[in-house]
Every structure is written in C-alpha cells, then in structure tokens.
Amino acid sequence: MIINGKTAIVTGGASGMGEATVIRLHRAGARVVIADLNEEKGQELAAQLGSNALCIKTDISSVDEVQHLCKAANDAFGAVHILVNNAGLGTIGRTLGKNGPLNLKVFKKTIEVNLIGSFNMLSNAAWEMDKNEGEDGEKGVIINVSSIAAYDGQIGQASYSASKAGIVGMTLPVARDLARHGIRVFTIAPGIIDTPMLKEVPEPARQSLAKQVPFPARLGDPDEFARLVQHIIENGYLNAECIRLDGGIRMGPS
C-alpha cells in the first residue's frame, strides 16, 4: 500500500512507539489519527504536526469509544486505510504473591485492554476499511503489537504474556477472515524498546538489559519499530505473520 494520501489510525499514538509511528507515517504523507487515553499528549503531538493530524481521546477497550473514533476518522479524512493497533498496558504480578493468588482484577484488566481492546479496535477499523475501493483489491492494512513476552514471558508476567500471546494467536485467523475483504493483518512482537515506559528503569538496570541483547547490544529505538511498520504497509506480500523485533534477545526467567 502506498502511504501517501492514506489515513492511518495509531492507537497509543501519543507516546513511545506509537508516537514514533505517527511522526513517520505523517512524514510519508499519511493523514494520521492519534487515538490515545492521554488526550493532552495526543493533542500536543497533533498540533505539532499541523494539518493532516488529529487526536481523538479513545479507550480501546470501549466499544462506544472505538466506534466513535472510527466514525470521527472517516468524517475528518474520508476513509480508514491503516490501523497500527499499538495501545497497551504493562502489568506485573506473580501467580502466587505474599498474600495469596494474583488478584484476578489485574489479570482481567490486562486481557481487557491488550487483547480484547486490540480485537475491538481491529474489527471496527476493518469495518471502515471494507468500504474502501482498494488498489489491486487491497483495502486496508492492520498491524497489531504483541511483545516477546508472548514467547519468553518472565516471572510476574503471566497476565501480560497471556494478553500478548492472544494477539499472536489471533493473527492468522483474523488474517484469514479479512483476506476476502482485501485487508492484510500482521503483528510485531517488540523486544526491549527505549520508550517512556523504559525511561523509568534506573540506568544500571537499563545497561544490564542492553547487555542481554546479542546484537546490537542496546535497547531498541522507537523509530526502528516505526520503520518496520512502514515496511509492512508498503510490502503487499506480508500477511498473517508475527515478527520479532528484538536484536535476537531471548528473555530468561527474570
């Protein structure tokens, strides 16, 4: 798909990898819709970009808010062609803690946002994409965001890993469902990327994390994620797969 002139929704677009993606796609000529809970940061970024950028405050786990987002994107820019399904939250907690089993509310919230929210977002965006005429039959591209925790979940990551593994698991069936609609579906599983989430980690711990990456021995740059997003959009033969973006790291138990 040619990015120039297309409309892209980027969830979690106000920060980290989402923000880098918004900037890159906008530079490539897309009209971008920043869909984030953090309206202040989203509006700030949209204002910086100027025309062809819009922020709509959205909770991806709300059906009403996601439907409103898709309609607002369509009203503003006339279509939805690209979804970067990136919003997510990180939770932590061992299966058995000092005071008993993990609070089920934590597990449910993680699944509710990361997995159900991602499906809610992709199904509603696909509904909009299906209205496009398409070039060579291609009406849309959906890029989900999992994590290497889907494969190498560490101690305390049961809920986060389950939510991200669910995204890997649904990639193939959703791609099969949407093939007849001319919509490609792809998933990226990032490793340790240097986003605001990671900036809270103290410097010695950051250095130790960086050393665990085989090559290059450093944290990932959010724009490396955005470049992969750009490539997936532009390369029409990529479909129904999950790719790790992680410098070769395989996480140990802790």
Ligand SMILES: NC(=O)c1ccc[n+]([C@@H]2O[C@H](COP(=O)([O-])OP(=O)(O)OC[C@H]3O[C@@H](n4cnc5c(N)ncnc54)[C@H](O)[C@@H]3O)[C@@H](O)[C@H]2O)c1
């Ligand atoms: N940073 C990493 O090392 C890393 C590694 C693997 C996977 N990931 C995943 O990549 C994605 C982006 O992570 P990041 O590091 O850029 O994070 P980040 O915290 O910098 O940004 C996440 C954004 O998502 C938004 N958000 C959270 N819940 C939301 C909701 N319910 N609805 C809408 N927006 C919501 C936040 O407001 C925030 O702006 C997440 O799905 C995360 O799980 C991150």
